[in-house]
Amino acid sequence: DTGVSQDPRHKITKRGQNVTFRCDPISEHNRLYWYRQTLGQGPEFLTYFQNEAQLEKSRLLSDRFSAERPKGSFSTLEIQRTEQGDSAMYLCASSLLGQSHSGNTIYFGEGSWLTVV
Amino acid sequence: AQRVTQPEKLLSVFKGAPVELKCNYSYSGSPELFWYVQYSRQRLQLLLRHISRESIKGFTADLNKGETSFHLKKPFAQEEDSAMYYCALRKYNAGNMLTFGGGTRLMVKP
Numbered sequence: 321d322t323g324v325s326q327d328p329r330h331k332i333t334k335r336g337q338n339v340t341f342r343c344d345p346i347s348e349h350n351r352l353y354w355y356r357q358t359l360g361q362g363p364e365f366l367t368y369f370q371n372e373a374q375l376e377k378s379r380l381l382s383d384r385f386s387a388e389r390p391k392g393s394f395s396t397l398e399i400q401r402t403e404q405g406d407s408a409m410y411l412c413a414s415s416l417l418g419q420s421h422s423g424n425t426i427y428f429g430e431g432s433w434l435t436v437v
Numbered sequence: 438a439q440r441v442t443q444p445e446k447l448l449s450v451f452k453g454a455p456v457e458l459k460c461n462y463s464y465s466g467s468p469e470l471f472w473y474v475q476y477s478r479q480r481l482q483l484l485l486r487h488i489s490r491e492s493i494k495g496f497t498a499d500l501n502k503g504e505t506s507f508h509l510k511k512p513f514a515q516e517e518d519s520a521m522y523y524c525a526l527r528k529y530n531a532g533n534m535l536t537f538g539g540g541t542r543l544m545v546k547p
């Protein structure tokens with residue numbers, strides 16, 4: 321499968337612990353996005369990278385959240401001092417910036433489920 | 438700020454019946470509108486975008502700027518259309534954030 325891959329797929333952690341999620345985008349995709357989705361809601365944008373530069377951050381991304389994409393390939397999303405409200409699906413997506421506007425399709429991974437107990 | 442509203446959480450129809458999943462948006466500029474679909478146990482995937490003016494799996498959607506709507510339609514629903522459908526908006530040529538609606542679950546009964 322050459323799609324966007326995320327790891328781990330499921331994570332259960334105790335409140336106050338730190339967690340890290342990894343995303344491997346589609347090869348050569350230069351844009352990478354993180355979204356969060358809670359039950360019964362649509363995905364909400366968190367942040368996005370173009371290559372290694374983090375270009376946009378949502379107000380949803382509190383100080384406890386940090387995302388990196390050090391070499392412009394895979395990305396990590398770390399949540400420090402987790403809270404029960406952080407329980408959600410964390411979705412990663414990628415796209416290729418091209419000349420054709422219609423070519424900028426965003427492809428999603430299967431997501432990482434986080435449960436904070 | 439932009440907003441996308443899908444008023445129906447659940448839409449249930451019989452096979453062969455017409456389907457219309459509603460999507461309304463609010464945005465003062467020129468938006469790009471999309472429909473994403475998520476079948477059971479699969480990842481979210483693009484169904485269609487308004488710019489392409491295409492029909493995918495029999496589904497079409499027309500952007501109505503006057504009514505700020507982008508409803509998804511299919512004349513004859515099939516059981517395999519059962520899925521979660523999300524309408525999404527992206528500010529045209531001004532960023533890459535997709536704003537999603539809350540989603541509509543379509544159930545097509547035999």
